[in-house]
Amino acid sequence: MSLWKDFTTGIIKENPVIVLMIGLCPALAVSSSANDAFGMSIAVIAVLLASNVIVSLIRHHVPDSIRIPIFIVIISTFVTAVDYIIHAFDMELYASLGVFIPLIVVNCIILGRAEAFAYKNNVLSSALDGLGMAFGFMLTMVILGGIREIIGNGTFTILNYQFINLGQGYNPALVFIMPPGAFLTIAFMMAAHRKWLKK
């Protein structure tokens, strides 16, 4: 039961982007299409899971006073690996995510979970906490990217599968895939979360 709780708190009750307001920069910057948002979330899932597991494994050997630099080195190792993997397999995604891939290293979600959870808990809990937080991030990203893409472009595409296409008759509101649309969409998502989901 408590393992299940470790997994689910990050998704709705403590959703990193909507409630804790961390990891905002990548969430807003790369959500102009559902596919970019999805790709970014996969990268964050990989880094968060790996860093939580490693931090949890070495937590008894790390001196307290230098733990933050050690966490940063661990995280940046995985970020570099993810950076090179995306570069090798999906050049298009790499180009549209751009500088936001190396910036995963300063994403507060990852360092925050290492410090607040993985450093104090066992490997299984830490892995589940990482997965839960990352899924919360992914859910927010895909909803945000989806809303922006549907309103701004009339489509909803993930990994070359087109789920929604409003066709020629729809006149897209371009502003939603431009920067103002990101701020506006997340404002309404936050308000909706406060009204209906917060207990």
Add this chain to the structure above:
Amino acid sequence: MVSNELTWYMILMSSILINNIVLIRFLALCSFFGVSNEIETSIGMGMAVIFVMTLASASTWILWYALLLPLHLEYLRTAVFILVIAGLVQFVEMYMKKALKSLYNAMGIYLPLITTNCAVLAIALLNIDYGLGFVNSIIYTVGVALGYTLAIILFAGIKERLALSTAIPTPFRGHPIAFITASLMSLAFLGFSHLFGL
């Protein structure tokens, strides 16, 4: 995008107005929303960002072209840059506390916040990605930091007024209305795009 062919004036205009770091490029959002409740604190934050960002850009630029590139250690870029920036901020804070007491009182409390400010690392990386020369990368960094300061001061001014308003529906109080404000500011800054053909 910025490149070496542009004049210093164009680089400044591009980084302050056209590609404003916060409102158009979505960097440094945490501090933009977090430290913008009063105009006074946002000025302090802006000054600290200008100072740290310039220092960080200069040192990472030198490190990249003098050390990492000749030794073919390109893959260490992210790790080295973030550690250098974090260390640098610590040193600056300690030095200011000791030697520049008045400056420390003005912006000391904002310095630790800047380590986690993603814009500092982003600009260090972008200087390298755009292939800017040393002088151009300093101009670009100063422009970006000025753009940040401009945006956060304007935003703080609006938020001071918003705090007094009672007409906002309950679910929108606080952060959501701040995001809608940012959206409208971003729309205004979008008006600068294609200025000078950039």
